[in-house]
Amino acid sequence: MKSIKLNIPQRNNNPAITITPSLEQIKAVLRELPLANPEKCCVQILQELFRLNRAPFAVKARIDIMALLLPSIDDMINSVRNGYINDSLPLSNRRQQSAQLINRLLTEMSYGYKTIVHELLEEEDSANTATRAHLPQAIYYAMGFLARLLVDAYALYIPEPPQIWLELNQLYLYAEKNQLHDIELSPINPIHEPKPATIINSYRRIVLLAIANPYHLMLGETVKMYKSLIDWAPQCRILNLSNNRLPEGKLFVDLTMDAPPLYAPKTSSKLRPIEGRQIEIKELLTLVSQETRRLTLAKQRDSLSHNLAKRMERDMYFRWAEAWGVRRERLSNRKPVELPARMICGLTATHHFVSGEKVFRPEEDELQIRGRNAHAGGSTLTLLEEEQTPWAFEDPQKHVLTSLHQPRKSQFNAQQGAHERNLWIKVYANSTQAIDEFITNEATLFEFHGCDIVNSNQGGFGIICPRSSQLPARVGDLLSARTEGNSAWAIGRVQWMKINGDKNVSQGIKLIAEDARVIAVKAVQGVGCGGEYYRSLLIPDLDPKEHPTTMITPAAVYDIGSILKVVLEDEILHARLLRQLTATSSFSHYQFELVAQPVTEKTLTSDQEDKLTSRLFR
Numbered sequence: 001m002k003s004i005k006l007n008i009p010q011r012n013n014n015p016a017i018t019i020t021p022s023l024e025q026i027k028a029v030l031r032e033l034p035l036a037n038p039e040k041c042c043v044q045i046l047q048e049l050f051r052l053n054r055a056p057f058a059v060k061a062r063i064d065i066m067a068l069l070l071p072s073i074d075d076m077i078n079s080v081r082n083g084y085i086n087d088s089l090p091l092s093n094r095r096q097q098s099a100q101l102i103n104r105l106l107t108e109m110s111y112g113y114k115t116i117v118h119e120l121l122e123e124e125d126s127a128n129t130a131t132r133a134h135l136p137q138a139i140y141y142a143m144g145f146l147a148r149l150l151v152d153a154y155a156l157y158i159p160e161p162p163q164i165w166l167e168l169n170q171l172y173l174y175a176e177k178n179q180l181h182d183i184e185l186s187p188i189n190p191i192h193e194p195k196p197a198t199i200i201n202s203y204r205r206i207v208l209l210a211i212a213n214p215y216h217l218m219l220g221e222t223v224k225m226y227k228s229l230i231d232w233a234p235q236c237r238i239l240n241l242s243n244n245r246l247p248e249g250k251l252f253v254d255l256t257m258d259a260p261p262l263y264a265p266k267t268s269s270k271l272r273p274i275e276g277r278q279i280e281i282k283e284l285l286t287l288v289s290q291e292t293r294r295l296t297l298a299k300q301r302d303s304l305s306h307n308l309a310k311r312m313e314r315d316m317y318f319r320w321a322e323a324w325g326v327r328r329e330r331l332s333n334r335k336p337v338e339l340p341a342r343m344i345c346g347l348t349a350t351h352h353f354v355s356g357e358k359v360f361r362p363e364e365d366e367l368q369i370r371g372r373n374a375h376a377g378g379s380t381l382t383l384l385e386e387e388q389t390p391w392a393f394e395d396p397q398k399h400v401l402t403s404l405h406q407p408r409k410s411q412f413n414a415q416q417g418a419h420e421r422n423l424w425i426k427v428y429a430n431s432t433q434a435i436d437e438f439i440t441n442e443a444t445l446f447e448f449h450g451c452d453i454v455n456s457n458q459g460g461f462g463i464i465c466p467r468s469s470q471l472p473a474r475v476g477d478l479l480s481a482r483t484e485g486n487s488a489w490a491i492g493r494v495q496w497m498k499i500n501g502d503k504n505v506s507q508g509i510k511l512i513a514e515d516a517r518v519i520a521v522k523a524v525q526g527v528g529c530g531g532e533y534y535r536s537l538l539i540p541d542l543d544p545k546e547h548p549t550t551m552i553t554p555a556a557v558y559d560i561g562s563i564l565k566v567v568l569e570d571e572i573l574h575a576r577l578l579r580q581l582t583a584t585s586s587f588s589h590y591q592f593e594l595v596a597q598p599v600t601e602k603t604l605t606s607d608q609e610d611k612l613t614s615r616l617f618r
């Protein structure tokens with residue numbers, strides 16, 4: 001393999017562009033950078049790189065200049081990038097400008113090292129072995145910056161840069177063919193790269209991220225996964241295909257194509273890749289299973305310390321294992337449709353509209369149900385905890401007019417930062433109390449968004465929403481849709497999304513149920529015990545005493561084995577959570593069984609509850 005097709009700027013011999021840079025000039029530029037303003041530093045370095053990448057000069061000088069720029073650029077890129085990479089989407093105009101700046105800087109850095117690779121390959125027949133010794137290092141750096149471009153695209157749900165996989169595949173193929181792929185090299189930043197720093201480990205890492213369907217990952221998980229792959233990537237194996245035949249259901253990549261690895265379909269016997277490689281991830285799946293098991297065992301040892309953050313981390317590993325698993329072929333083809341629809345995002349809004357926009361007052365509902373049962377000659381056992389029923393010896397009407405209109409409020413750590421408060425809202429804003437604590441205008445949670453359903457199949461549907469609609473749904477969020485003429489809200493989960501520039505956002509919605517019934521739930525035993533009532537759903541809308549049904553609750557508030565008090569319109573049931581069907585950062589989906597009311601409902605004192613709540617967000 002004598003050459004690699006690389007996208008690099010044309011070097012211009014025009015005297016107005018031609019420069020003869022020196023290390024002293026570059027050092028002077030670096031000394032004058034306004035280090036207190038990383039974004040301004042990036043702008044100034046970008047201007048220098050743009051000129052350097054388009055000017056013809058000796059490859060040795062280019063190698064030295066890039067080596068001088070590399071450490072400073074890496075720090076500045078990371079500083080600016082941290083401001084937007086996990087921010088809410090779509091990005092604000094200010095954040096969008098920062099993302100575009102870093103995209104251009106990463107692109108120019110990749111140009112710089114791809115130009116070095118190109119020039120060194122042009123000198124392949126020369127006797128300058130000292131210069132050619134820089135080739136594997138230049139390939140490693142070029143692949144590193146190309147990979148960062150991909151990570152940002154996946155994290156921001158924007159399309160992959162064109163031809164980027166062709167370049168990554170060709171660079172790796174050249175290194176493999178010439179036995180350069182497993183040479184230990186100097187990393188860009190040793191903290192953020194696999195050990196040892198080799199071309200094959202760099203390639204394994206970005207390949208594993210791509211295999212996980214990154215557009216299906218939830219907000220922030222792409223970056224978390226890429227970080228975890230620092231340690232996990234070396235466990236991936238890249239094998240030559242015997243006779244270039246694809247094994248059905250196995251991961252493979254053709255290193256001559258502009259495409260990431262894929263699972264070989266059932267028709268794989270007809271495919272003959274030119275440079276096919278099989279990707280073996282069995283050991284990686286073992287590592288993910290070990291992490292999941294570690295967190296599960298921690299729960300069994302000490303359920304109190306197995307807090308929300310730990311449960312969400314465990315659920316994330318479950319999702320990753322599923323993402324890396326063999327994906328079934330679609331059972332039915334997508335059919336194009338054109339249906340305007342109303343969309344609502346989140347468990348709170350879904351509960352609000354499915355209930356007919358009723359006020360959420362589960363304590364009052366429980367009191368009324370208890371009163372009806374007492375008048376009907378039912379049991380005199382109270383369903384509410386004694387310390388929470390000071391009205392038991394008072395006039396019931398007085399209670400309805402006072403206590404229930406100002407119910408117990410959640411207690412929070414006064415030192416919580418904005419990020420932690422936002423996390424609380426996202427996960428727990430399913431009770432009136434939590435919403436009132438942080439949101440002054442409740443109406444912002446309860447609004448429709450106009451989108452178009454553009455295709456559908458047995459598993460769900462695809463939608464396109466104009467950016468102007470401001471639909472806040474993200475991957476993993478609960479999303480409900482209703483078309484004109486339908487009275488029921490279809491309940492789904494955002495499976496994937498792509499942001500198409502400033503025009504619109506495409507999303508795939510996995511259908512969970514065609515309708516739902518609103519409920520309020522509160523844990524009386526197990527994880528979550530001592531908390532408030534939270535908005536939840538029974539799906540589909542069936543009587544749980546007569547038909548199997550499932551339950552959607554706020555994310556990670558409860559866990560397998562928790563016993564919940566379930567308040568319906570006219571009765572109160574108790575349910576034990578049996579199996580977790582889905583877990584996202586937005587909601588949890590469980591199978592459950594109905595059980596008798598526990599003889600003693602285990603609760604926490606106010607002090608214990610405050611202590612537990614504060615621990616969840618440290």
